[in-house]
C-alpha cells in the first residue's frame with residue numbers, strides 16, 4: 770500500500786515490553802527518560818515523542834508492531 774502511515778503512541782499506557790522496538794527498530798525506540806516507547810527522531814511529526822509518519826519501507830513493520838503491542842497503544846491512521 771502506498772503512502773505514509775501516521776502513527777500515534779499512547780505513551781502513558783505503554784508497558785515497556787520492548788516488542789515494538791524489536792520488531793521495528795528503525796521507527797520505535799526505548800526512551801532513555803522513562804523506558805517507554807517513543808518514535809525515533811527522524812520519523813517524528815510535530816514536537817512530541819508519540820507521533821510520526823512511517824515511510825513506505827517501514828509500513829509493514831510498523832503495522833506488525835501495532836498488532837503485536839500487548840497494551841494496544843500503537844495506533845495507525
Ligand code: SF4
Nearest residue numbers: 783784786787789838
Ligand atoms: S509494544 Fe506496546 S507496550 Fe510494548 S514497548 Fe511498544 S508501545 Fe510499549
